Each structure stands twice: as C-alpha cells, then as structure tokens.
Amino acid sequence: MSPLxxxxxxxxxxxxxxxxQSYRNSVPYVALKExxxxxxxxxxxxxxxxxxxxCPVCGxxxxxxxxxxxxxxxxxxxxxxxxxxxxxxxxxxxxxxACDASDRDRLYALFLDDEFRSFxxxxxxxxxxxxPTRGIQxxxxxxxxxxxxxxxxxxxxxDDQIDITDMHPYADHSFxxxxxxxxxxxxxxxxxxxxxxxRILRPGxxxxxxxxxxxxxxxxxxxxxxxxxxxxxxxxxxDDHVRQYGKRDFVDRLTAVGFRVDQLGIDHFGKDAxxxxxxAEDSVLYVVRK
Numbered sequence: 001m002s003p004l005x006x007x008x009x010x011x012x013x014x015x016x017x018x019x020x021q022s023y024r025n026s027v028p029y030v031a032l033k034e035x036x037x038x039x040x041x042x043x044x045x046x047x048x049x050x051x052x053x054x055c056p057v058c059g060x061x062x063x064x065x066x067x068x069x070x071x072x073x074x075x076x077x078x079x080x081x082x083x084x085x086x087x088x089x090x091x092x093x094x095x096x097x098a099c100d101a102s103d104r105d106r107l108y109a110l111f112l113d114d115e116f117r118s119f120x121x122x123x124x125x126x127x128x129x130x131x132p133t134r135g136i137q138x139x140x141x142x143x144x145x146x147x148x149x150x151x152x153x154x155x156x157x158x159d160d161q162i163d164i165t166d167m168h169p170y171a172d173h174s175f176x177x178x179x180x181x182x183x184x185x186x187x188x189x190x191x192x193x194x195x196x197x198x199r200i201l202r203p204g205x206x207x208x209x210x211x212x213x214x215x216x217x218x219x220x221x222x223x224x225x226x227x228x229x230x231x232x233x234x235x236x237x238x239d240d241h242v243r244q245y246g247k248r249d250f251v252d253r254l255t256a257v258g259f260r261v262d263q264l265g266i267d268h269f270g271k272d273a274x275x276x277x278x279x280a281e282d283s284v285l286y287v288v289r290k
Contacts, residue, residue, distance in 0.1 A: 048097040054276050056109035057135040058099035065094035065278045079233035082221075082244075088237075089213040089247075090283040101135035104181065106277045107285050108136055108208055110269055115206070121145050125176040128200070130164060130183050131155070140179075165192040173202040181210045185241045194257045201290045209254065209286050211245045212237055218248035251286075259288035 050063020070093070073085045092103035101109070119125060124147050127140055132150045141148045150158040162169060164180075164187060180197060184190045201207055222243035226232060229239035236244045251261050264285040266274050274281060 045097050053278055055096040055098060055101055056106050056113060056277050057096060057101035057139055060096065060098035062097065066097040068093045068095060075233065076237065079230055081233065081237055082235050083214045083217065083237075087215045089215050090210070090280060090285075092278060092280040092283075094278050096135070099135045099138070102133070103279055103283070104210060105133055105135045107279055107283050108179065108181070109139060110273055110277060110279075111208070111264065111285055111287065112139070116143065119145060126174060127177045127179070128160075128170070128175050129179045131181065132158065132179070133181070136179060136181075165189045165196060167196045167200055170200045172199055175200050176202055176205045178205075178207040180207060182212065184209070185211045185236070185238075185243060185245060188242055190243070191253055191257070194254055194259075197288075198257045198259060198290060201288075203290055206287055206289045207259075209288050211250060212241070213245055213247050213250065213284070215247075215282065217244070217246045219246040220244065220249040220253075221246070254286075254288055259290065262287045262289065 045060075048062050048064055048066065049060075051061050053062045053065060054060070055062065055065075073093075076085055090104055090107065095102055096106070121144075123145065125145055126147045126149070128149045128151055129137060129140060131152050137148075137150060140146050149160055151160040151162045151164075152158045153161060153163050155161070160169065164183065178197060178201060184193060187193050197207060197209070220243055221235060223235075226235055232239045232241055236242065251263075254261050264287060265283060266279075266281050268285075271281075274283065
C-alpha cells in the first residue's frame with residue numbers, strides 16, 4: 001500500500017468516528033462551510049450570467065449551469081455500482097452557480113411555484129423540511145405565508161432534531177406541506193417513517209418525497225447483511241444507504257400507508273420549463289397527497 005493510499009484509508013476511518021460526525025453536524029462547522037461556499041460562488045458567478053437559463057430556486061438568469069465535479073460517478077465506478085450511472089432518474093449533474101441548487105432542487109422549485117399560485121396568501125401554511133438543502137430552505141422561508149420548520153436527526157443547525165420514524169413532538173395533521181428529499185434510503189424502518197409522514201400531514205396537504213430511483217428497476221433491493229461501505233456503494237449507490245429502491249415498490253410502499261402518489265415529469269411541467277431549469281428529460285417528481 002502506497003503512503004497516499006494509507007493516508008486515504010486513515011482519513012476515511014477518521015470521518016466515520018462519532019466525534020467527527022458530531023463535529024461536521026455542529027452549527028459552527030455548517031455555518032463556516034456554507035459561508036466559504038457562498039463566497040466562492042459570488043466570486044465565480046459573473047462568468048455564468050446570461051439569459052439562456054433561469055434557476056427557479058433563486059431566480060438568477062444564466063448562460064449556463066455549473067457542472068459538478070463528477071466525483072460521485074467516479075465513486076460508483078470505483079465500487080462497481082450494480083447499475084449504469086446514466087440510468088439514475090432525475091440526475092443532470094449540474095448546480096446553480098448562484099445558489100448551489102441541484103437539479104432535484106430546481107425540480108422542486110418548479111412544482112412549488114405552481115402550487116403557491118393557488119395558495120390563499122391570507123392564511124399561514126405550516127411546512128417541515130427534512131434534511132434541508134440551502135436553496136429550497138431559503139425559498140420556503142422567503143414566502144410570507146409559510147411557517148417553516150427544518151428537521152433532521154443529526155444536524156444541530158435545524159429547528160427540530162427529530163427521528164423521522166417517531167415524530168411524537170409533531171401532532172397529527174400538523175403540517176400543510178413537507179419536503180422529504182433523499183432521506184428514506186438512509187432509514188432502516190422506512191415504512192414506519194412513511195406512516196409518520198402520513199400522520200403529520202393534514203387532509204388536503206401534500207409532500208415531496210424523493211429517493212434515488214434507477215430507470216427500469218421495479219423491485220427494491222435491501223439486505224440487512226449488506227453492511228460494509230464497499231458493498232453498500234456497490235448495491236445501494238452510497239455507503240450510508242440501506243437499500244436501492246425500485247420504482248414500483250417505492251410507490252407501493254407510499255400508497256400502502258394511505259398516500260396518493262403523483263408522478264410528475266416533463267409532460268406536466270413542459271419542455272421549455274425543463275430546458276430553462278436545465279433538468280434531465282427523464283426527471284420525475286414524486287408528490288404524495290392526503
């Protein structure tokens with residue numbers, strides 16, 4: 001083993017320790033990291049400005065979106081991911097150079113803009129955002145008719161540190177809207193979490209529920225014996241995922257707890273909206289309603 005490989009292994013072990021996990025979820029660490037990223041975006045933004053595209057999260061007009069580093073695709077190839085990278089649904093691999101919104105964040109923003117037009121601006125809508133991303137969080141908090149809460153089990157920078165499988169601090173029917181994006185693939189008892197999401201949503205409310213989906217795969221692959229980071233990368237696409245959802249099974253699990261599931265794609269939003277937001281044509285938004 002070369003010195004560089006040994007250093008990489010040591011670095012990986014450090015990052016898996018409880019002490020490091022506690023540090024990286026702390027308020028000072030998150031705040032410093034976000035400040036540094038925002039500063040870099042501001043310095044580099046000028047070269048991306050134009051009129052060809054528009055980020056629906058922050059409203060910035062752009063000549064191009066920023067390509068991601070490709071590190072995730074390299075990691076999948078390294079561990080021999082069981083599915084082609086190109087078959088992952090709703091994955092463009094670009095970010096907004098102004099607000100850092102990912103492709104799925106931009107998809108959510110398109111939907112929320114449509115929904116908000118029909119909202120009664122004279123009332124207040126309660127929203128909970130699980131494992132929030134900065135762009136969507138800022139968009140929701142900017143709406144005067146939204147009472148926003150952020151939630152996560154580990155992050156200390158959120159409003160509520162809460163276990164999504166046991167949200168007893170939240171009363172029945174207490175939220176008009178929730179965002180649960182790329183959370184359930186990390187949760188061992190995901191059906192229990194889905195029941196809790198159904199419980200806290202008011203009748204007539206809706207939620208955005210997204211997980212990694214591979215086109216053409218209908219059955220979920222989960223095996224409690226798959227525990228090593230290497231095999232989780234191989235079969236689930238990340239070392240802290242506990243399953244690879246199949247499309248049909250994902251929808252079935254949601255409907256089994258009582259949700260109606262809408263799958264909204266390019267036919268719903270329109271080709272021009274997808275083009276302006278730089279979204280992959282196979283992007284699908286999963287919206288649950290009660």
